[in-house]
Amino acid sequence: MISKETVQLIKEKVDIVQVISQYVSLQKSGSGYKGLCPFHSEKTPSFHVNPVLKFYHCFGCGASGDVIKFVQEIEHLSFRDAVMRLARQVGIDIPISTVRSDFTVYTTYLSKVHAKYISQLNKSKEATAYLKARGFTNQQIDNFELGYCPERSTIAVETARKMTLPLRKAASFGLIKQTNGKYVDRFSNRIIIPIRNDSENLVAFGARTLGYEEPKYLNSPETRYFSKGSMLFLFHIAKKVAKKLDFIVLTEGYFDALAFHRAGITNAVAILGTALTPEHIAKISSSTKNVILCFDSDDAGERATIRALELLVKQRFNVAIANLTEDDPDSLYQKRGPSSLKESLKTALQYEKYIVSVVSRKHDLSVSAGVEEFLAALKPWAQLLLSQRRFERYNRFIESVSAITNLSAAQIDEFFRSRKLRTISKVEHHKRYLPSGEEYLVYLYLTHEDMRNEIHNVDKSLLSERSQLFFEKMRESRDQIDDLDEELKVWALKILEAIPPGDPVKILNDVKKQLQRKSLERRISEIDLEFTSTEDSTRKMKLLSERQKIARLLDKLGGGTGAK
Numbered sequence: 001m002i003s004k005e006t007v008q009l010i011k012e013k014v015d016i017v018q019v020i021s022q023y024v025s026l027q028k029s030g031s032g033y034k035g036l037c038p039f040h041s042e043k044t045p046s047f048h049v050n051p052v053l054k055f056y057h058c059f060g061c062g063a064s065g066d067v068i069k070f071v072q073e074i075e076h077l078s079f080r081d082a083v084m085r086l087a088r089q090v091g092i093d094i095p096i097s098t099v100r101s102d103f104t105v106y107t108t109y110l111s112k113v114h115a116k117y118i119s120q121l122n123k124s125k126e127a128t129a130y131l132k133a134r135g136f137t138n139q140q141i142d143n144f145e146l147g148y149c150p151e152r153s154t155i156a157v158e159t160a161r162k163m164t165l166p167l168r169k170a171a172s173f174g175l176i177k178q179t180n181g182k183y184v185d186r187f188s189n190r191i192i193i194p195i196r197n198d199s200e201n202l203v204a205f206g207a208r209t210l211g212y213e214e215p216k217y218l219n220s221p222e223t224r225y226f227s228k229g230s231m232l233f234l235f236h237i238a239k240k241v242a243k244k245l246d247f248i249v250l251t252e253g254y255f256d257a258l259a260f261h262r263a264g265i266t267n268a269v270a271i272l273g274t275a276l277t278p279e280h281i282a283k284i285s286s287s288t289k290n291v292i293l294c295f296d297s298d299d300a301g302e303r304a305t306i307r308a309l310e311l312l313v314k315q316r317f318n319v320a321i322a323n324l325t326e327d328d329p330d331s332l333y334q335k336r337g338p339s340s341l342k343e344s345l346k347t348a349l350q351y352e353k354y355i356v357s358v359v360s361r362k363h364d365l366s367v368s369a370g371v372e373e374f375l376a377a378l379k380p381w382a383q384l385l386l387s388q389r390r391f392e393r394y395n396r397f398i399e400s401v402s403a404i405t406n407l408s409a410a411q412i413d414e415f416f417r418s419r420k421l422r423t424i425s426k427v428e429h430h431k432r433y434l435p436s437g438e439e440y441l442v443y444l445y446l447t448h449e450d451m452r453n454e455i456h457n458v459d460k461s462l463l464s465e466r467s468q469l470f471f472e473k474m475r476e477s478r479d480q481i482d483d484l485d486e487e488l489k490v491w492a493l494k495i496l497e498a499i500p501p502g503d504p505v506k507i508l509n510d511v512k513k514q515l516q517r518k519s520l521e522r523r524i525s526e527i528d529l530e531f532t533s534t535e536d537s538t539r540k541m542k543l544l545s546e547r548q549k550i551a552r553l554l555d556k557l558g559g560g561t562g563a564k
Contacts, residue, residue: 002083002094002102004172007068007224010083011482013090016054016067023074024049030497031447038074039063039278040314050496052446053481055489062311063278064486065229073279079224103201106173106225109165110202113175116155117147117192117205124148127191130210134255135334140262147192149185149207156185174204174220187218193254195219195226195272198283200236206254206272217253219273229486230279233257233270239287241267247290249322249345250276252304256294256329263338265345268294274486276308281315292348294322294329301328302358309351313384320348352397355381360404371405375415382416437514438467440507442492443499445474451504452479458511462518466491517557520550 017026017033024047026033032050036042037058046060057064063073071082087094121127121141127148131141149155160170167183170176177186190207197203204220220226232238234257242248249268251257260268271280284291293308295301305321312319322344326332332340349357359377364370378401385394398409398416405412441463445455456475460468470488477483484492527547531540 002080002224004224006087006092006094007083008480008482010086010090010092011054011066011068013092014067014086015051016056016070017049017051019067019086019089020049020056020070030500032493032497037061037063048493048497050493052496053489053493055493057490057493061278061314062275064490066482103225105165106223107201107203109159109163109170109173110175110205112163113156113159114145114147114192114194114202114205116159117149118145119147120150120153120155121146121148121192124150127210130191134330136262144258144261145194147194149187149190149192151189153185153188156187157183172223174223174226186220189213190218193258195231195233196236197225197231198236198239201225203231206233208254217273227279228272228274229277230283231272232280232283233272234261235269235283237261238267238269242284242287246288247292248284248288249292249294250284250308251329252295252301253328253330259330259333260294260341263333263341265341275304276311278311281311281317285315285317289316290318292320292322292345294324294344296328297324298327306355306358309355313351313381316388319351321351321354323347323349350393350396352381352385352393353400356397356400356404365405371407374405375401375412379416386416436464437511438463439495440499441511442467442470443495444504444508444511445471446481446492446496448504449479451508454508459515459519462515462522513557517554520554520557524550524554 020026021033024035024038026035026049027045029048031052032048034045034048036045037047037060039047039058040061040063042060047056047058047063049056054066055064056066056070065073068079068082068086071077071085072079075082075085077085084094121131128141131146136146156170156175157167160167160176167176171178171183175186176183178184187205187207189211190209193206193208194202195204195206204223204226206220207218209216209218219228222228233254238248245267247267249257249260249265251260251268251270253270257268257270260266269284291312293305295305295308309319322329324332324344325340326335329341329344332344356378360374363374363377365374378397382394382397385391385397395409398412401407401412402409441455441458444451456471460471463471466488470484470492473484473488474481481489481492524547527543527550531543531547534540534543
């Protein structure tokens with residue numbers, strides 16, 4: 001394998017804007033550049049490239065990544081070949097033998113660790129009981145090569161030592177991590193699920209806690225051989241079956257996909273803790289253009305289903321939504337058995353009917369204004385069906401709308417065709433984006449390295465969860481922007497695009513004042529709550545005095561809530 005350090009050096013030396021501009025006509029936009037996306041058809045630029053983040057993202061189709069990912073996708077190259085090409089461009093020599101041998105070391109190490117996880121499962125009554133409680137038979141446990149990593153395990157560390165594999169190198173493979181200057185196993189007290197690539201090589205693990213600790217599920221971190229955005233769990237098995245049956249079942253989690261396989265439905269796969277991506281869709285397309293979505297039935301699952309539909313339908317997939325009668329496929333299997341999963345697929349709802357059903361629940365169809373809002377919300381889907389000349393589906397779509405609005409199909413058709421329709425993609429950056437004070441803090445952090453120590457000293461307790469996560473990741477990685485996950489990179493890109501250059505010292509002082517104001521206002525809320533709940537007159541006087549002092553401070557800061 002090419003070392004992580006070498007890959008990082010290549011990304012630092014390569015100008016991502018220069019590389020992408022060889023394929024896309026880019027124009028300056030804020031602190032970055034934008035152009036028409038090379039990965040999907042569009043008329044309005046939604047493809048952004050940012051040299052600070054060394055990252056690209058399309059707000060239309062969701063394609064995103066670093067310069068290596070771009071070259072991989074645009075030239076249809078493997079990771080290794082893309083790295084080799086870019087290395088040549090910047091004069092970095094990489095011996096080919098090193099590249100090939102490293103993958104062997106990687107898979108050998110993971111396989112040895114996996115064998116020990118399997119052995120530990122056989123020894124653990126608690127882990128075995130957990131799987132049995134979920135309905136797994138001994139044969140199924142063996143078939144799916146499930147394992148167990150004990151609490152405070154040293155399996156991954158000891159395996160690396162026995163292989164004389166440097167612990168720093170083993171850490172880059174994702175199974176160990178450095179904590180307080182010491183290398184320790186990443187997983188502890190978790191069921192281990194092997195993740196194999198399309199060639200059946202073991203490249204990562206999923207892990208499910210036996211207890212109630214969060215996070216409930218963990219993946220191996222991404223490595224040069226494991227990318228959540230381009231891999232599908234169990235696709236190495238499902239791809240041939242999906243091609244033969246001409247459809248694939250797409251789920252959200254390991255145990256959901258495993259439930260289908262346990263039921264004999266082996267053309268089921270799962271995404272790995274991320275949203276559906278264009279890379280996933282390209283992979284599915286190699287086997288079939290027919291998909292049954294089987295995401296969780298809660299609000300989050302419904303939102304994920306709609307997002308997946310937007311991507312799949314735009315690529316002319318035929319999509320249906322499984323008819324779940326429980327929260328998720330795994331729960332359905334456990335409570336009602338294998339036949340219930342087969343029935344959920346047989347009674348799957350075609351996507352045009354599903355969309356009508358979901359959108360209708362968000363509008364009051366008993367009043368004309370609600371009906372009009374409902375129709376307006378459906379217009380993007382109507383436009384897409386018409387533009388793709390999928391008239392049979394369009395007619396079913398209209399019939400479904402007619403059935404719940406008491407409007408005739410002709411009236412609905414006229415409504416959809418008579419006005420200019422919005423595009424189906426909600427391209428967020430076309431809306432005016434107003435950054436918050438804490439996002440200015442992120443902006444300064446990314447654009448002014450000399451201010452990072454001062455920003456690290458700012459109290460983060462009042463920041464949003466996402467901002468806190470950003471700064472925590474930066475601290476842990478010692479300011480390696482490349483270590484941010486894709487969602488944080490997209491968020492940071494929006495911030496960089498939205499905020500114009502300004503006086504950094506003034507911006508930082510303003511943000512500090514805003515956070516101080518927020519802290520004082522929170523204290524006033526606490527005082528008000530205590531004031532109304534206590535009957536101690538002495539305590540009330542102290543609270544009133546404190547509140548007045550805070551109010552005066554707020555006035556000096558340029559804001560306040562007034563004094564009692």
